[in-house]
Amino acid sequence: MPRCRIADAGTGESKLPGKDLLLAAMRGMPHRSHPVLEAAAELAILHRCRAHSPGSPGDDEIDRQRAELVLAIDRFVLFVTPVPPGGAPLHTETIGTIVDRLAWHCTDAHITHADDEHAHGMAVLLLHKLADAYDELSEEVARGRRRLPSTFRP
Secondary structure, eight states, X not given: OOOBOOOOGGGTOOSSBOHHHHHHHHTTOXXXXXXXXXXXXXXXXXXXXXXXXXXXXXXXXXXXXXXXXXXXXXXXXXXXXXXXXXXXXXXXXXXXXXXXXXHHHHHIIIXXXXXXXXXXXXXXXXXXXXXXXXXXXXXXXXXXXXXXXXXXXX
């Protein structure tokens, strides 16, 4: 069973959910209360709403809500992970933007391409590659080996 890797900061273990829990939350599976899982589930719902009515007047509101959820994830990550040294490599995206992208790919794979077996298979493959990259990055961030771009706005 997937597990949430929450542990003491001293152990070096991640306080971020693993890819399996993250993807399960995006698919609507029950999950333990965790801010990232809750935000991931909400992001997936927003992407599904957008997929069902593209170009609707509500798109701006969906984007605003997505931006708030991404920022909430990024704040949580900042709070629960160690400050990496200045020389640590800087990643190009925040954890929040990656989770948002994962939520979009999850919707794309399981909703948009549900009736096309080949497209569904390709979309799922891409989803799992991105999920693997999320897992690697979250471990590096949790161990203080990778810096993330700042998302704070005045």
